[in-house]
Amino acid sequence: MKLRRIRALAVKELLQVMRDPRSLMLALAMPIMQLFLLGYGVNLDISHVPVCVYDQEGSQFSQSLFKHVQASPYFRIVRDLHNDREIRQVMDDGTCRMALVVPADFSRQIMLERHASVQAIVDATDDNTATLATAYADAVVAGFSSDVQLNLVERTTGMPLLPAPVAEQSRVWFNEDLESRNFIIPGVVALVLALVGAQLTSLTIAREWERGTMELLISTPVTPMELLFGKLLPYFFIGMVDALICLVVAVFWFGVPFRGELSALLFTTSLFLVVVLSVGYFVSVAIPNQIGASQIALFLTIMPISLLSGYAFPIDQMPAAIRLITYGIYARYYVTILKSLFLKGSSLYELWLPVLALTGYAVAMAWLAARAFHKRIG
Template sequence: MSPRRLFAMMYKEALQILRDPRSLAIALVMPLMQMGLLGYGVSLDIKHVPICVYDQENSQLTRSIVSRFDAAGWFSIDRRLHSQAGVRHAIDAGECIAAVVIPVDFSRTLASTGAASIQAVFDATDVNTSNIAQGYLQGIVAGVNAEIETRWSAAHGVRASGVGRIDLQPGTWFNETLDSRNFIIPGVVAVILALIGAQLTSLTVSREWERGTMEQLISTPVTALEVMLGKLIPYFVVGMIDAAVCLALTVFWFDVPFRGNLLTLFAATALFSLVVLGIGYMISVRIRSQLAASQIALLVTLLPTTLLSGYTFPIDQMPRVIQAITLIVYPRYYVTILRGIFLKASTLFDLWQPLLGLVVFAILIVWLASRAFHKRLD
């Protein structure tokens, strides 16, 4: 192996990545989109979410607040309730996703103490919708607050804050800690990395076949190993950037607690990237059309990762035979590691089994990939 040739390959490949809008888009935009799509599920767009209102006070002020919930367009007030039991029943029966309860002494408390609470109870079985609904309700309440302040300062000629502080007190039922998100999102990172990683490299060799540059390349002294490393290393950097973006979104956007060790996370991510990039590369070597290569890459990464990695369907609830099959579904190891690191603060030692699984896969795939490419046309 010649460092000079390897560097030439890497440099060329990096230039091509930067100049090819298609692979750049795959590399940088797709993970963001997928993180959004998979992170929020399909209920990203909320409109006319059914809510119920139990307005115990029923004063002019409370009626105006309720009408604002209705006017915003995000909610439709399906029912007015008249008892706490009614709230319970409405949520139980799935008649609404949230119930807003305004206490009987709301106006009085607000006037005397300058602060009052509205209760909102969410049916958190649909975590995403209830989360989003909660955000919007809070936004509406904040608007009401700002208005009260403005009115107060207009009346008194002094600016003041905290005069009318209405507080939305959210409460969730049935899934109090909202942990399905914490459970799902680290898995989403694995799905995205598998998809993107294999997509990226699935194009790199087939592109050279398609454009005819491969024939020139294999007439040179460059070795198969140099071609492989020269192509994998730049994409490895891209893959790690993607991983960093996704993991950062997980922590800072989706608020999934990060309790574990950053170095372990890095090591596991690096191994996993190597596996998926290697798989994409092998596909690309065999399939000489970019389109076919990218579709096959999609197939071999998407299905096992979404169905058998334990990302959505818990492995320990699968039939025994399927459980055994998941042992060769490499993403399961990464999903396990991610969940361990994020949620349980697992250490390197705790995770030795899935880590070993990834190491074995990384070695196997890189070894196979290094043998996949022959400098021949036939």
């Protein structure tokens, strides 16, 4: 290989990107746009869920329960109901995501039976919201129940209620505020780099065929390995710039903590870029059509990373067969590294297994990409 040829090809490819506004926008503007769209749009947390209440008794106990609900940051009481027909109506039109029904003998059950039930009707069209809302409602009702028990014991005995002999004290590590944004945004970095890297490089060889310049390129003394390095080097540096932009936006705009070492992030990002750039180059060689190549590259990057990398959906909650498939998804290892670097501050030594797997992928894909191109027509 001769560095002079590689440099000439790299300069040519960089000028091509700079002269094409669409490629330049894809390279620089799309990462920022995607990071903001996914950072704000993908949110698994819930707050201020609209709740309707149907108080069949209208007692002090029921009003106290509703005050506990209203005081919770997860719920917002938006309407009082007066019959069962209204419950169906507000649930159907989406006015409320949950309806709380207090029975007519609520106070009597508390005072005499020392046990009462409250019905919670939940709109489960969004199962994640329904599950979280049910859990939060259980916690609110449990808090109300503890207050009622304390008041009843003090009223009947005149003695304060002793604390339970065993109490749980939870301490959350790594994502102390339990914000889904801190879990999702590191994975968005992988999604952005894969999309930009594979999309841009999938056009490199296909563009030469469509513009009729491949014959001239083949007639030069450039070797396939020199062509590979010359075509991919500009996009490698563009990808590294995109990674730094994503890091700055994630940390300083979205407030996602970054506890790892910058050198570890840059090293693993370079491995991941080698993989996605090689995938795009391989597709570009195999499909000498820019539209077809870009669509195949989009399919090979977006689908696996979105669904099977663990970026948004926990892998350990997937079926066993799907979990087995995820071991063959290169983005899984990079997403694991990103989340560990951002939230845990892990070192490369602690991440040796995903780093080793990503290195193996980088070597294998670079080798396949290098062997894909042959200097011949047809």
